[in-house]
Amino acid sequence: MTVLIAGAGIGGLTAALSLHAAGTDARVVESAREVRPLGVGINLLPHAVRELTELGLGDDLAALGVATAENVYCDRHGRRIHTDLCGRAQGYHWPQYSVHRGELQMLLLAAVRARLGAGAVRTGTRLVDFEERADGVRARLLDRASGEEREYGATALVGADGLHSTVRARLHPQDGPLRWSGVRMWRGVTTEAEPFLTGSSMAILRDAAAELVVYPIGRRRINWVCLVREAEPQPLTEDAAWNRAGRPADVLPHVAGWRLDRLDVAGLVAGSDVVLQYPMVDRDPLPAWGSGRVTLLGDAAHPMYPVGANGASQAVVDARVLAHALARAAGVPDGLARYESARRTATTAVVLANREMHRAGGRTPQDLARITGTYRHATGSDVTVLNSRASLSVR
Structure with missing residues (x-):
């Protein structure tokens, strides 16, 4: 089985690593001619740090970023209103990291190439279209340097190609704007x-x-x-x-x-x-992401407001659940259906919780304590829930 992943962002690269760790071959195509450490800072919440740590990247993350210990809410004059502890200080078994997005992407890219081979990520290659068949997916890929198009056969296709996803647009042509x-x-x-x-x-x-x-x-x-x-x-x-x-x-x-x-x-x-x-x-949650042998992951599936610092973290968890579901399923359509059933429900809750947090704002210590506590519960990131959950690693 070979899974074709469109998009070499954080979600797509984590999916390749997770599939490989579960014994499934993966190939990644990326439209950009070169993956470079672009962008600004992001946060990896403990549920994402756990998954990357189980992929063997814990020491690399610790060297790359800052273990965030607290969120401090203040007025414009710097007067402290509320403090919400983070990561290990909150009681999680894993820290929360603040990292440079591009540097995290380069870390994941290096790990994919080291574990899956130098040719596992093909840059300068854009997914143009695809056709699902009974035994697999035929993807049409454009080589941006030569302008040549060619077909690539895979057992499954994962659209991890971001907010402006080609795969999502093909699956949901009536989706409308962001x-x-x-x-x-x-x-x-x-x-x-x-x-x-x-x-x-x-x-x-x-x-x-x-x-x-x-x-x-x-x-x-x-x-x-x-x-x-x-x-x-x-x-x-x-x-x-x-x-x-x-x-x-x-x-x-x-x-x-x-x-x-x-x-x-x-x-x-x-x-x-x-x-x-x-x-x-963001986008309104979809009633279904894909069908058969094609699905979505990360921002392509569930773009969300960044107020919960959860976008990249949810993409990482998507990737791990995808690999776990495929490894334990009777067949590819069944595995993708299990993945979608689990993650669509979970990420819908996060999208809606982010909207609510944005609307709620919060100006008093009581309001902020309630909002942050409600957010952790609504998004399935309670300390005891995460600390006690079984591993998604496939052995």
Whole structure:
């Protein structure tokens, strides 16, 4: 059995590693001509760290990122409102890590090539279309360098090709545009930054008009995200901008006069090495992801607001459940159906919980404690649940 994975992002590469560990061959095709360590910071929650640790990457993660110990909620003047412990400090058996997204992707890519072979990931290759047959899937692949198209046969196809997924569009042609919350996000990374609070804290500063999230991602770098409402929720249009370069000058008016213990907020934004802007988007959960021998994974299946820091983590768990289900099923369609049944229910809860957390906001210690506790319960990430759950490793 060979599983073809479209997309060499965090979810797609973790799927390749998980399938290989379970005894299933996997091949990954990636449209980008070269995978480079691009992007800004993300968080890996304990449920994702557990899965990557069981794949043998625990020491690499510890060397790559910062073990986040607490989320500190403050007002714009840095006055602490509420503290929510994270990772091991919360009682999990595994830490929470804040890492550079591109560096995590490169770590996973190196592991795939080392374990599955140098040719396991084919870059510069775009999935154009596919046809499901009784005994497998025929994918049509475009070599972007030569312009040549050719067919590739696989036992199953996994669309891990992100928010603008070709596989999803083919499976769900009436899906419609992404849903924009009306919030614009600027993301930046500042290097040679001095530590703040404990040095392993994530801080969330808020006022009535804006929110700023800051956290270290290792090697004296601080990641920051500024969220500002620009419009009412609506379908995403092209003029809403996507993944465009931003400027510190666009952000500074929203955080003028903000401060936090040992952190110069304006200086942090002004000194950023990279600033990107995105609309905050998600999609309504699908009633079904795929059928037969084709399915979806990660953002292609369940794009979500980033307010729960859960997008990459859910993609990692998707990958592990996919491999586990296929290894234990009577056949490929049965395995993919089991995978989808488990993960579609779980990720729908996360998408809706992220929306609720975004709407709820929370301004008092009591509100924030209730919201964060409710979120962990709704998303299946209670400490006792995760710590006691059986391993997804197939032996």
